[in-house]
Amino acid sequence: MSEKNIGKRSGFVTLIGRTNAGKSSLLNFLLGEKISIVSHKVNATRRKINGIVMNGSDQIIFVDTPGLHESGKLFNKLMVDVALKSIGDADLILFLASVHDDIKNYQNFLKLNPKIGHILVLTKIDEASQEKLAKKITEYSKFHDKFLALVPTSIKKNICKKPLLDEISKNLPEHEYFYNPELISTTNVRDIYRDFILEAIFDSVSSEVPYSTDVLIDKIVEKEELVSIYAKIITDTNSHKGILIGKNGDAIKRIGIKAKKLISEFEDSKIFLKLEISIKKNWKSDKNIIKKSFVY
Ligand SMILES: Nc1nc2c(ncn2[C@@H]2O[C@H](COP(=O)(O)OP(=O)(O)OP(=O)(O)O)[C@@H](O)[C@H]2O)c(=O)[nH]1
Numbered sequence: 001m002s003e004k005n006i007g008k009r010s011g012f013v014t015l016i017g018r019t020n021a022g023k024s025s026l027l028n029f030l031l032g033e034k035i036s037i038v039s040h041k042v043n044a045t046r047r048k049i050n051g052i053v054m055n056g057s058d059q060i061i062f063v064d065t066p067g068l069h070e071s072g073k074l075f076n077k078l079m080v081d082v083a084l085k086s087i088g089d090a091d092l093i094l095f096l097a098s099v100h101d102d103i104k105n106y107q108n109f110l111k112l113n114p115k116i117g118h119i120l121v122l123t124k125i126d127e128a129s130q131e132k133l134a135k136k137i138t139e140y141s142k143f144h145d146k147f148l149a150l151v152p153t154s155i156k157k158n159i160c161k162k163p164l165l166d167e168i169s170k171n172l173p174e175h176e177y178f179y180n181p182e183l184i185s186t187t188n189v190r191d192i193y194r195d196f197i198l199e200a201i202f203d204s205v206s207s208e209v210p211y212s213t214d215v216l217i218d219k220i221v222e223k224e225e226l227v228s229i230y231a232k233i234i235t236d237t238n239s240h241k242g243i244l245i246g247k248n249g250d251a252i253k254r255i256g257i258k259a260k261k262l263i264s265e266f267e268d269s270k271i272f273l274k275l276e277i278s279i280k281k282n283w284k285s286d287k288n289i290i291k292k293s294f295v296y
């Protein structure tokens, strides 16, 4: 082994788990940067996104995936496919379960018979009493021969960030860096922007509308201190378009302000954002559109 390899570990770590377990939040937390879409509503993440964390001399490439769930709908099945496929490409899996989740989700994951090792991450422990947490840990400990480690975490209380990173590093192969250590992600900025706009939609309008909606980035123009983004929000019906616009245009204004804030914090730059809403009936069944929705 060459000298530059010594002591250096580097590899891909897929975040897997039920929808709402806190995968995207954990990625942002470990990265120390908001990059991935987070919502209290289920099925927020639709596309794969990565974040690169340097832990001492080790490089960890986290891959955030859509939440595992059951659904007969094509769009949802494709989301789960994205997640399952990422298992195959990884060196290590982080399986996330929140303190509220039933252990059955973990048992279902074990049934997939993953060929690579996994760390079990128990999330949202700030929301559980000591008793509940102890009970959960005892439940999961029955499977101690299946996981490499069990790490309880909370992003709200900043619990176990460094121990988790060290546990991950320990389980990665010795390998040269895959990417320049200065990089925080190799995900296309278009996909990051569209998810920020989608997060603003999740945040701003009532429950079912975000699921009938997606975002396409038409154009990005970077000039000196200003990044101009032209995006299209597609939705399926006139009534959903009406909700996205809102009374006196209030909703679309809110969406624009939130999305601009997320993008400008990420870019550390001034942002001009032009949003246009377009109706595409049954877009979730339109192969040309959903092809653009999934990043494998
Ligand atoms: N109290 C508490 N809430 C958390 C914690 N981590 C995540 N959350 C919340 O849990 C919700 C879901 O978080 P996400 O990160 O979007 O979950 P996800 O697993 O990526 O969900 P999908 O993308 O739908 O699969 C959000 O409202 C987060 O703020 C935590 O440590 N403590």
Ligand SMILES: [Mg+2]
Residues within 6 Å of the ligand: 023, 024, 025, 037, 038, 044, 045, 064, 065, 066, 067
């Ligand atoms: Mg997510």
